[in-house]
Amino acid sequence: MNVKHDKEKVVQIGLNLFCSKGYTNVGLDEICSATGMTKGAFYNAFESKENFLLETLARFDKSNTERINTVLAPKKGVKAVDQLFEFYSYMIKVQPKVNFMGCMVNNMMSELGAINENVAHVTSKGFENIINAVEPCVQRAQHEGDINPDYDSKEMATLLHSTFYGVLTRAKSLGSNKKGLKTMELLFTNLKTK
Amino acid sequence: MNVKHDKEKVVQIGLNLFCSKGYTNVGLDEICSATGMTKGAFYNAFESKENFLLETLARFDKSNTERINTVLAPKKGVKAVDQLFEFYSYMIKVQPKVNFMGCMVNNMMSELGAINENVAHVTSKGFENIINAVEPCVQRAQHEGDINPDYDSKEMATLLHSTFYGVLTRAKSLGSNKKGLKTMELLFTNLKTK
DNA sequence: CCAAACAGACTAATCGGTCTGTTTAAAATA
């Protein structure tokens, strides 16, 4: 792996494959040809296909959380609720350009959550990490009077993200993001203080 | 199929298998042993595995829509918003008892929506059918003053169901329905007229 | 010179699907 292959890149390619086609629907031959590896190289670097998946999930978890923390960090002159809305809008808008890959946590929860304990564990944790990254921004929006402050900010973040996942899943079949955008807009409208 | 096997039952068993393990993760041998069929019997009754899936989806679509129509039909002395909440609560509460199967439309959208046109089509249609079944009850809740009447009832139904799907997916990994129940409650709280 | 990285042929198991019969139930004939 040190010689010809960059583990970071290999994991990223696997992540993309798993997200767009699903874990079970991507074989090792496809992984190898997509990464330019041979089986020898792959199994020298990773214990198994499942272990490889867990590494891609770990990488997704890390970069995803960092990204959310960055995007939703307090920004002068920008309302927290607008940051939240922009974040989710962007994530939905970008789907057609990324082959409707959606979110790896959501995808793997759906495909393997009920039949693989390891995946169930890391995806549950991944979801929690996301919520913890979103929650501070929700809290600010509540302080700024744009989101109803009567409810727990973590629960509100969970509601936002759960709806977001439902929207992402539907977009896969629709091959479109328009309805999902409307749904997300409507949620935000209803969460605002009246 | 007429002699020894009841197609209705076979399709129902397949539906359960596909929902709890996913389409790709269920092989024909498993389908055959679960239904007590042989390959000869199976391929005499169904064109292919994919065709079998489409039949199970059609059956799910039909019975699911009928069920929603029944459960959400106007009921004297019961508020529409309570019917909606009870419906979604029940669907979430029952998950531990049904192996966290979730909803077939959601599951197949997630697993195959982006890679199989036929499945994408029927699941999109299935979602639409659900919304059309939920929408009248939302409309009544709006008339009764329990859901904000400022927004299109179909969009509101879509929001409800999208969140529901996000919750179902997460429940698979959590192996629990409690957090999902709270999320759904919170959504209802925020949709009520203030 | 040595251990890690890599190449890729190979394996056993499983995949969806086919094929050749055999059974069966009902229609046609007597």
Add this chain to the structure above:
DNA sequence: TATTTTAAACAGACCGATTAGTCTGTTTGG
């Protein structure tokens, strides 16, 4: 009603393709 005919239902061995993973080398960099 009894017998024959026929097509659908069924059984399950079998098929080529593919699966994840292994094993025996060979290359490579320190």
